[in-house]
Amino acid sequence: MTIFGTKYVRSDEMMDIQKATKWEPNAKQAAVLEAAQIAGINRNITKVCEEAHVHRKTFYEWLKTDPNFKEAWREVWHFTLERHLPGTLMALVNAAQGGDVSAIKLHCELAGAYKQKLELTRGIDIEREAEYQKRLSILTDEQLKVYLELTDKINNDNQVN
Numbered sequence: 001m002t003i004f005g006t007k008y009v010r011s012d013e014m015m016d017i018q019k020a021t022k023w024e025p026n027a028k029q030a031a032v033l034e035a036a037q038i039a040g041i042n043r044n045i046t047k048v049c050e051e052a053h054v055h056r057k058t059f060y061e062w063l064k065t066d067p068n069f070k071e072a073w074r075e076v077w078h079f080t081l082e083r084h085l086p087g088t089l090m091a092l093v094n095a096a097q098g099g100d101v102s103a104i105k106l107h108c109e110l111a112g113a114y115k116q117k118l119e120l121t122r123g124i125d126i127e128r129e130a131e132y133q134k135r136l137s138i139l140t141d142e143q144l145k146v147y148l149e150l151t152d153k154i155n156n157d158n159q160v161n
């Protein structure tokens with residue numbers, strides 16, 4: 001399929017979905033799924049539908065009425081998000097290293113090295129503590145040192161606020 005002069009081929013993931021479900025999207029559905037895989041900033045449903053020459057209402061109707069399309073859409077969307085994850089994480093790490101306390105917290109949470117105190121029930125607290133200890137146990141000495149420095153910075157910042 002060619003979109004704005006660029007040829008796009010269905011990804012292996014999309015083909016795997018089709019094989020697993022024995023489902024083949026129609027031409028317009030395939031165009032939407034392919035357009036969703038194009039990289040870019042400010043891409044949303046409207047933009048994807050415009051590029052695929054499909055009305056947004058049609059897209060949402062497929063999501064409501066076609067479970068195979070809905071599943072394929074979720075897979076493509078998650079694949080696209082995952083594809084951008086390395087760059088996003090690098091920006092997060094750079095912000096954390098620059099001293100952005102919110103970025104430090106988020107980075108540590110994502111790495112499993114920061115535990116927010118949640119006291120919904122004792123059982124949940126115990127599960128979180130076990131997961132926290134498990135994740136800390138796989139850190140190298142250098143990673144643990146960085147983690148401790150970051151958590152000290154977070155704790156100091158929280159005490160100031």
